[in-house]
Amino acid sequence: MKPLDLGMIGNNSEESLQQILDNICAQFNLDYAAYAGVNTIDNSIHGVVNYPDAWKEHYVEQGFQDIDPTLAMAAKSVGVVDWTRLQKINGFRKVFCDASEFGIGSTGMTIPVRGPYGDRGMFSVVRSCSEAEWASLRKEIASGLQTHATLFHDRLMRNGRTMSAMRQPALSDREKEILQWIAAGKSQPDVGIILNISTRTVEVHLRSAREKLGALTTPQAVARAIGMGMIYPI
Amino acid sequence: MILVVDALNKHVHGGILDEMFRLRARVFGERLGWDVKIEDGREIDEFDHLDPAYVIGLDEDDNVVACVRALQTTGPHMLADVFSDILQGQAPLRSATLWESTRFCVDTDRLMMTGRGAGTVSLATCELMVGSLEYARASGIEDIITVIDPVMNRVLKRSDNAPYDYVGATVQMGKTKALAALLDCSEERIARVRAFAGIEGDVFVDEDALSARRALRAKAASMSGNLSTEVLQYLIEQLDAATTEHEVSAALALAEQLVGPGNEPSGKAVAAE
Missing domain, CATH: 3.40.630.30 (Gcn5-related N-acetyltransferase (GNAT))
Incomplete structure (x- = not known):
């Protein structure tokens, strides 16, 4: 995985956020990506898209945000919402008919994201291709996109001093212990043997630790955990 | 399912x-x-x-x-x-x-x-x-x-x-x-x-067919005895056997003729039974 946000920590300018969306599209073979989220604590709304400017203007001009089912419905789901599930809803045809005139396809999905304070977001991706191609692409990228969608959401929600103070990550002893052994140069199977747990258990705790630390890779998580004084540098 | x-x-x-x-x-x-x-x-x-x-x-x-x-x-x-x-x-x-x-x-x-x-x-x-x-x-x-x-x-x-x-x-x-x-x-x-x-094939139910079957059963139950269980069973079998859109609408039309239009009952209606 590419370290998408290295060097951009804390930089939430629109250009850098769009750059992240561009990178995600390139990595996962997608045409466009869009994020929308609501911070329930300060009630701020965030939206970032990398759609062509002409479509963005048309979308706002037509007031599509009020009828777009990918916005209205998808955030309440738990699972990924494939847009085929939304086709029966009224707004879908109106929005996606126009979208196709701007070269934007209607095969896509929305990943709902939930944060610990009731904050919700959604990360939508679109790709013009046949249904068969989409089905296989979807299967391939769903897991990786889940992680990116949550990182993107957390990054925007962490914005502001109150939020970043509240979001001091809480790692369990197990998570810290595993990061400490990784920092000491042990591989994941090694850590499993040392702690007498399965490699899969090591992996599930590492994934959780990475996410709490806002890190995409394990080395990045180790660096942040050392920086925050959670584990010792060895 | x-x-x-x-x-x-x-x-x-x-x-x-x-x-x-x-x-x-x-x-x-x-x-x-x-x-x-x-x-x-x-x-x-x-x-x-x-x-x-x-x-x-x-x-x-x-x-x-x-x-x-x-x-x-x-x-x-x-x-x-x-x-x-x-x-x-x-x-x-x-x-x-x-x-x-x-x-x-x-x-x-x-x-x-x-x-x-x-x-x-x-x-x-x-x-x-x-x-x-x-x-x-x-x-x-x-x-x-x-x-x-x-x-x-x-x-x-x-x-x-x-x-x-x-x-x-x-x-x-x-x-x-x-x-x-x-x-x-x-x-x-x-x-x-x-x-x-020993589970084979798709385990997920067809949502539209499920709603149609439940509506039929609820309707039949509300007619209390006017519709025999054999007729109800027959209608449900017809619905299940329908594969094309045309067959489904034909099965539903037949059901409607026999038991009248039906809707999925709300939670309250089921609770009252």
Whole structure:
């Protein structure tokens, strides 16, 4: 995985956020990506898209945000919402008919994201291709996109001093212990043997630790955990 | 068959959700004696108001026989809050590819009464597991952390579906104990459970056909005796056998002629029966 946000920590300018969306599209073979989220604590709304400017203007001009089912419905789901599930809803045809005139396809999905304070977001991706191609692409990228969608959401929600103070990550002893052994140069199977747990258990705790630390890779998580004084540098 | 109900389709399946909340009241309130809030014979807690996803098992007559509830671990969920005893003061796992499953239960009374005994309980349990794992997997979820009692833990082990690990401790909860187990949503695990229970093909129900069948049954029940069970059975068979859109609408037209137009009853209407 590419370290998408290295060097951009804390930089939430629109250009850098769009750059992240561009990178995600390139990595996962997608045409466009869009994020929308609501911070329930300060009630701020965030939206970032990398759609062509002409479509963005048309979308706002037509007031599509009020009828777009990918916005209205998808955030309440738990699972990924494939847009085929939304086709029966009224707004879908109106929005996606126009979208196709701007070269934007209607095969896509929305990943709902939930944060610990009731904050919700959604990360939508679109790709013009046949249904068969989409089905296989979807299967391939769903897991990786889940992680990116949550990182993107957390990054925007962490914005502001109150939020970043509240979001001091809480790692369990197990998570810290595993990061400490990784920092000491042990591989994941090694850590499993040392702690007498399965490699899969090591992996599930590492994934959780990475996410709490806002890190995409394990080395990045180790660096942040050392920086925050959670584990010792060895 | 398995039905997934979430915030997007719950308005269509009100009757089924209502049956599910009653099943949960019987299992968690009565049988397991957990400290759950029951109102009007239904067990509903604060997490049910957070738009969870329900994976629901239905028997041949579309009755609810099993259910489980899924929530993302990135947002509010039970282990972070009400089940924190299990974690012994440790922070809960939080990952975009880890879901929490809670309120896993099977209607053993109904299955033992109508079915061929323990075999149907095991089959319903396995089908619900396959449905939950496949539903999670389709969203790119890699692992599930599930809060269960020791009996369910033994059922999982016996069904070639043993948890690969546990988190925290086993703690007393009501008449029984509760623990948190980890299950991977891998193809291998799904294949093992399918093979164990002899489940082949798609386990997910066709939502439109399900709604049509339930509407028919509700309508027939409300006619109290004016429609024989044979006619009802025939109409449902016609509906099930219909493969093309034309055949489905023909079957529905026939049903409408015989029993009149029907709608899925709301939760209240079912409760009143």
